[in-house]
Amino acid sequence: MAKLDETLIMLKDLTDAKGIPGNEREVREVMKKYIEPFADEITTDGLGSLIAKKVGKEGGPRIMVAGHLDEVGFMITQIDDKGFLRFQPVGGWWGQVMLAQRVTIVTKKGDVTGIIGSKPPHILSAEARKKPVEIKDMFIDIGASSRDEVKEWGIRPGDMVVPYFEFTVMNNEKMLLAKAWDNRIGCAIAIDVLKQLKGVEHPNVVYGVGNVQEEVGLRGAKTAAAKINPDIGFAVDVGIAGDTPGISEKEAMSKMGKGPQVVIYDASLIAHKGLRDLVTDTADELNIPYQFESIPGGGTDAGSIHLTHNGVPALAITIATRYIHSHAAMLHRDDFENAVNLIVEVIKRLDRETVDRITFE
Numbered sequence: 001m002a003k004l005d006e007t008l009i010m011l012k013d014l015t016d017a018k019g020i021p022g023n024e025r026e027v028r029e030v031m032k033k034y035i036e037p038f039a040d041e042i043t044t045d046g047l048g049s050l051i052a053k054k055v056g057k058e059g060g061p062r063i064m065v066a067g068h069l070d071e072v073g074f075m076i077t078q079i080d081d082k083g084f085l086r087f088q089p090v091g092g093w094w095g096q097v098m099l100a101q102r103v104t105i106v107t108k109k110g111d112v113t114g115i116i117g118s119k120p121p122h123i124l125s126a127e128a129r130k131k132p133v134e135i136k137d138m139f140i141d142i143g144a145s146s147r148d149e150v151k152e153w154g155i156r157p158g159d160m161v162v163p164y165f166e167f168t169v170m171n172n173e174k175m176l177l178a179k180a181w182d183n184r185i186g187c188a189i190a191i192d193v194l195k196q197l198k199g200v201e202h203p204n205v206v207y208g209v210g211n212v213q214e215e216v217g218l219r220g221a222k223t224a225a226a227k228i229n230p231d232i233g234f235a236v237d238v239g240i241a242g243d244t245p246g247i248s249e250k251e252a253m254s255k256m257g258k259g260p261q262v263v264i265y266d267a268s269l270i271a272h273k274g275l276r277d278l279v280t281d282t283a284d285e286l287n288i289p290y291q292f293e294s295i296p297g298g299g300t301d302a303g304s305i306h307l308t309h310n311g312v313p314a315l316a317i318t319i320a321t322r323y324i325h326s327h328a329a330m331l332h333r334d335d336f337e338n339a340v341n342l343i344v345e346v347i348k349r350l351d352r353e354t355v356d357r358i359t360f361e
Contacts, residue, residue: 004169007192007333008176010034012167014187015178018106020073020090021213023160024048027069031187031210038194039208049224050210054194056202056347061355063347064207064230064312065193066221066301067186067237068214071179072325074161076105076140079151083144085114087161091215095135097326102164103140109154113164114142163327174257174333181329183214185319185336186236192340193347203351204231211301218268221301225308231355232275232313233305234343238331239263239293239318252293254320256332259289260339263316266295268303272313274358279315279346288342293318313359317343 004012013034019027028050036042039052050069072091079085085105098116105112117140118133140161144150165179178184190208197206207228212220214237225233239261242252254261262279264271283290306314317339322330 008169010191011176011178011184011188014184015167015180017184018104018160018162019070020075020160020162021070021216022090023106024069024212027184027187028210031069031191035191035194035208038191038198045220045223045227047220047223048212049220051224051228052190052194052208054197054206054208056197056204056206058205060204061231061350061352062207062228063204063350064209064225064228064233064305065190065343066209066211066224066233066235066305067188067190068183068220068301069187069210069212070215071162071182071184072215073163074103076155076157076159076161078157079147079155081147083142083146083150085140085142085150085155087140089135090160092325093135094325095138096132098135098138099133101327103161104164105140105142105155106160106162107154107156112142112153112155114140114161117141165328170330175330176333177328177330179328181321181331182238182324185238185321185331188336189236189339189343193343196340196344197347200348202348204347206347214301218299218301218304221304222308225305225312229309230305230312232350233302233315235300235302235305235314235316236339236343237300237316237318238321238324238329240295240324241320241322244322254291254293256320256322256330257334258320259291260335260342261291261293261318261320263293263295263300263318266299266303266316267297268299269306269314269316271315272306272358274361275313275315277361278349278354278358279317279342282346282349283342286345288338288345290338290342291320
């Protein structure tokens with residue numbers, strides 16, 4: 001594996017951290033460690049979203065740059081008498097990417113390794129073999145022999161289960177493979193935006209945010225935005241990469257390494273036209289690459305942010321990512337760095353006059 005530089009160490013720490021919706025404490029602590037040196041104040045909302053405030057101009061427009069801390073995972077719901085664990089997906093999972101995958105159960109006594117299993121195909125009928133196994137028929141095997149043994153190991157219903165995967169720099173060192181890019185890359189963007197603004201004049205107050213519970217309904221973004229009351233909101237997240245075999249440009253146009261995605265439409269948000277134009281005009285002026293994207297299903301935290309108080313001009317800026325909502329996803333480092341650069345340059349332009357102007361475009 002390639003030697004990790006400072007940025008890659010941060011990305012590894014963020015993606016290695018374990019945190020499904022409602023269990024984000026470990027991820028929050030990692031994000032806090034990295035963003036605190038660049039913030040004037042760190043607070044949380046009542047659900048546990050991290051809010052790092054950096055003042056450029058006191059009383060200036062409030063700009064929210066929000067990733068989300070949580071990753072898709074599972075929750076233990078039952079322990080059977082033979083020591084097998086039943087579970088509930090937390091966030092969106094496709095059953096076909098789950099079987100025979102290693103997981104980590106996080107307990108009060110420490111981590112326990114398990115594997116997702118089902119009835120073997122060898123004993124299924126020919127007809128049953130043709131059908132994907134349903135998630136309700138899967139279980140987690142931790143090598144226990146009884147319910148009592150499982151309890152001795154500290155596992156209880158409600159414990160979180162996270163995918164296990166090692167952060168990997170590919171042979172093409174721009175390509176990064178890890179669990180939980182959705183959405184630790186958004187957390188990393190928020191961190192690096194504040195880092196790049198350190199010692200730089202900007203006519204506003206910037207909030208770098210790690211929201212909780214995005215994967216179960218954009219929940220933490222509601223409470224964090226209510227606390228911040230932003231004038232402008234950016235959600236930074238992952239998007240679909242349309243550059244793998246079998247995907248037509250009609251289904252997904254974006255390609256890894258071709259710049260961050262400016263999401264003009266998804267199921268939670270119609271991009272604010274004035275803000276969209278400011279972002280793309282800034283990118284054009286500075287030759288920062290970007291791609292337009294629309295996603296008929298799904299949404300980002302911008303969907304909650306834009307409905308806060310009297311309404312907030314909001315936009316999702318995302319990173320084209322392969323294999324999201326599975327054990328491991330892949331993205332391109334250039335897209336991450338270009339997203340940070342673009343958001344920083346836009347923030348420098350968001351003075352009160354500009355915010356007032358674009359709000360009504």
